[in-house]
Amino acid sequence: MIPISWILFLSLSLFTIGIFGVLARRNLLFILISLELMLNAVVILFIAGSRYHSASIANSDGQIMYLLVLTLAASEIAVGLSLVIHMYRQHHHLDIDKLNTLRD
Amino acid sequence: MSNYSSLLSLVPLLPFFSAVILLFSTLPKLWISILAVGSVASVALISLFFNFIFWQQSDFILTANLGTWIHIDQLTINFGLYLDALSLVMITIISGVGALIHLYSTGFMYEDPSFKRYFIYLNLFVSAMLFLVLADNLLLLYLGWEGVGLCSYLLIGFWYQDRSNNLAANKAFLMTRIGDTAMAIGLFLLFTHLGTLDIQEIQSKAHQTWSLSNNTIASICCLLLLGGAVGKSAQLPLQNWLPDAMAGPTPVSALIHAATMVTAGIYLIARNSQLFQLAPDVLYIIALIGTFTLLLGASAAMVQSDLKRILAYSTISQLGYMFLALGVGAGASAVFHLMTHAFFKALLFLSAGALIYCLHHEHNIFKMGGLFKKLPIVAVSFAIGCSALASLPFTSGFFSKELILEQVVASNHTGLWWAAVLGAFITAFYSARLFFVVFLGKTQSIPDAVPTKAMSLALGILCVFSLVGGIHPEGLKTLMPPLHSNGLSALHHWLPITLPFIAISLAWWMFKTKRFGKPINSTLLQSVHQLLKSGWAFDRLYQTVFVSPFKFLCQLNNRDIIDLFYRLIEKISCALHMVFSHFQNGNLRRYNASLILFCILAFAWYITGELTL
Numbered sequence: 001m002i003p004i005s006w007i008l009f010l011s012l013s014l015f016t017i018g019i020f021g022v023l024a025r026r027n028l029l030f031i032l033i034s035l036e037l038m039l040n041a042v043v044i045l046f047i048a049g050s051r052y053h054s055a056s057i058a059n060s061d062g063q064i065m066y067l068l069v070l071t072l073a074a075s076e077i078a079v080g081l082s083l084v085i086h087m088y089r090q091h092h093h094l095d096i097d098k099l100n101t102l103r104d
Numbered sequence: 105m106s107n108y109s110s111l112l113s114l115v116p117l118l119p120f121f122s123a124v125i126l127l128f129s130t131l132p133k134l135w136i137s138i139l140a141v142g143s144v145a146s147v148a149l150i151s152l153f154f155n156f157i158f159w160q161q162s163d164f165i166l167t168a169n170l171g172t173w174i175h176i177d178q179l180t181i182n183f184g185l186y187l188d189a190l191s192l193v194m195i196t197i198i199s200g201v202g203a204l205i206h207l208y209s210t211g212f213m214y215e216d217p218s219f220k221r222y223f224i225y226l227n228l229f230v231s232a233m234l235f236l237v238l239a240d241n242l243l244l245l246y247l248g249w250e251g252v253g254l255c256s257y258l259l260i261g262f263w264y265q266d267r268s269n270n271l272a273a274n275k276a277f278l279m280t281r282i283g284d285t286a287m288a289i290g291l292f293l294l295f296t297h298l299g300t301l302d303i304q305e306i307q308s309k310a311h312q313t314w315s316l317s318n319n320t321i322a323s324i325c326c327l328l329l330l331g332g333a334v335g336k337s338a339q340l341p342l343q344n345w346l347p348d349a350m351a352g353p354t355p356v357s358a359l360i361h362a363a364t365m366v367t368a369g370i371y372l373i374a375r376n377s378q379l380f381q382l383a384p385d386v387l388y389i390i391a392l393i394g395t396f397t398l399l400l401g402a403s404a405a406m407v408q409s410d411l412k413r414i415l416a417y418s419t420i421s422q423l424g425y426m427f428l429a430l431g432v433g434a435g436a437s438a439v440f441h442l443m444t445h446a447f448f449k450a451l452l453f454l455s456a457g458a459l460i461y462c463l464h465h466e467h468n469i470f471k472m473g474g475l476f477k478k479l480p481i482v483a484v485s486f487a488i489g490c491s492a493l494a495s496l497p498f499t500s501g502f503f504s505k506e507l508i509l510e511q512v513v514a515s516n517h518t519g520l521w522w523a524a525v526l527g528a529f530i531t532a533f534y535s536a537r538l539f540f541v542v543f544l545g546k547t548q549s550i551p552d553a554v555p556t557k558a559m560s561l562a563l564g565i566l567c568v569f570s571l572v573g574g575i576h577p578e579g580l581k582t583l584m585p586p587l588h589s590n591g592l593s594a595l596h597h598w599l600p601i602t603l604p605f606i607a608i609s610l611a612w613w614m615f616k617t618k619r620f621g622k623p624i625n626s627t628l629l630q631s632v633h634q635l636l637k638s639g640w641a642f643d644r645l646y647q648t649v650f651v652s653p654f655k656f657l658c659q660l661n662n663r664d665i666i667d668l669f670y671r672l673i674e675k676i677s678c679a680l681h682m683v684f685s686h687f688q689n690g691n692l693r694r695y696n697a698s699l700i701l702f703c704i705l706a707f708a709w710y711i712t713g714e715l716t717l
Contacts, residue, residue, distance in 0.1 A: 023696055
């Protein structure tokens with residue numbers, strides 16, 4: 001069995017990569033992808049946690065959580081992508097450093 | 105008596121209704137004149153009738169009630185009228201002189217486009233003045249007091265197109281307002297301490313409440329009332345509005361600023377004489393004010409060159425005599441002098457008005473001269489007026505002024521007596537100067553009009569009154585008993601009689617040697633002349649002491665010093681806004697960074713909390 005620390009490390013790496021993507025990327029599309037990455041990092045943690053805390057394999061809380069998050073991610077990405085497309089049509093680019101007309 | 109009461113209530117109401125009718129109607133000039141003169145003349149007839157009825161009785165009292173004005177819990181103020189010897193004298197003067205001046209005005213103001221407006225104001229004035237002297241409570245008196253002040257303001261600024269007239273009106277209104285405010289406070293104080301505003305009740309209650317030894321409150325009340333009287337009667341230190349008030353039409357100067365309104369202060373003190381007896385210190389202050397004012401007015405009148413300003417300063421000076429008389433406790437002679445002064449000063453002003461009318465609004469006496477043959481009626485009236493003012497024997501002014509001087513002697517104020525005699529000397533001197541310069545000597549201007557019949561009639565009647573008006577009203581003697589002296593010394597008796605003649609001879613000599621109106625060589629004399637001419641430079645004093653600092657403060661506050669505090673609040677909010685607006689910069693990555701940063705911080709804080717537990 002894989003030790004829990006490995007999985008934790010994997011999750012943390014994925015999450016950090018996601019954060020880095022959100023912070024460093026300027027293209028809105030890549031920021032959305034980085035968000036998905038962060039969600040997946042969390043979901044891995046759910047599954048590993050449910051497996052670690054109960055001996056029986058029948059405990060599937062983590063998997064159920066994964067399905068929920070998947071749905072959430074799908075709907076989020078649907079909305080997000082439609083916004084991205086709309087924005088692209090208006091501005092012909094997706095550079096968020098230039099999309100700052102709503103500032104004070 | 106009830107018939108008389110309804111007659112009494114007509115007295116102040118007739119001119120009032122006449123003013124209201126004039127206000128809401130368009131009548132030809134003839135009808136305006138008939139209505140305006142008729143209303144006041146009927147009041148004059150009514151007051152003559154009262155004089156006739158009460159000729160023998162000295163302690164009569166006639167009251168009338170026109171209704172309730174204010175009724176709150178324990179305070180009830182009626183439109184109550186109260187007629188006794190004092191107010192009878194007053195209404196006779198007001199309506200008699202008032203009617204003559206109304207009559208005169210129909211001629212004087214005939215060409216004026218605002219003929220109707222003039223008579224509305226004048227009628228309203230007479231009504232307010234009658235309310236003032238007939239009021240049985242101090243609040244109604246105050247209503248009349250303010251009413252005459254308003255009419256005075258309106259009539260000084262009657263020719264409102266001229267800016268200087270408006271300024272003069274404002275000055276008169278504001279300066280009398282200072283006194284009025286003091287008087288209002290006095291009324292509040294009296295009501296607080298005595299619980300009534302009824303004048304007769306105040307007199308009796310004051311004697312019950314306050315004794316002669318313990319009278320601080322009484323003194324304060326009297327001082328505050330005196331403040332009102334000083335403002336209205338143009339005494340020191342509120343005297344300098346009166347010369348400027350001559351900007352109004354001349355009949356108005358005669359009626360309001362010589363015969364009636366300015367005597368309201370004397371009436372107020374005479375009416376409350378029993379209250380003032382409780383405050384001997386205040387009485388002494390009144391005497392001092394009167395003495396200084398009479399000297400100031402007389403010396404200023406000596407050097408003026410404007411016809412009306414001479415008369416204005418002379419009015420101030422004569423009012424000073426009345427204050428002096430009130431101050432030494434001789435209220436009856438003060439009111440007597442008030443009466444004779446009303447006659448001869450109205451006569452002088454009306455003759456001056458006739459002069460101005462005939463000479464195309466010429467006010468400078470040195471541009472007149474030799475008018476005796478050209479305008480004989482005016483000249484004779486002027487001569488009579490001047491001799492009464494100079495108190496030549498057997499004119500009306502003689503009796504009243506002699507009486508005042510006599511009473512001053514009887515009250516043992518020798519210093520004040522000498523000052524008053526000096527004032528009488530100067531008075532005779534400037535009256536003679538005025539008459540000589542205007543009517544004798546070389547002819548300098550040709551009159552192009554003659555007084556109308558109405559004007560001559562009014563002048564004639566006033567001439568008679570000025571000559572034979574020296575009959576002391578009997579009722580006053582019982583109301584305010586005169587002091588009794590134990591015989592006058594020869595000096596006290598003969599000096600006031602001979603001095604006017606010396607003064608007139610001096611004036612004649614100076615006139616013959618052509619010293620009047622000549623430029624003065626010596627610088628010292630010139631500066632004295634300037635000082636006197638400006639009325640002892642009170643205007644400039646007030647300008648530096650009150651007006652300039654006020655203007656300076658206004659200038660400072662022009663930039664709203666108080667607002668600095670509120671602007672500081674605004675500045676702080678702006679600064680805070682600037683700080684926080686950095687967070688809302690539209691930079692999405694920055695938002696994300698701060699979100700994550702604060703999440704991490706919150707998490708770290710949570711974990712450290714868990715750990716310490």
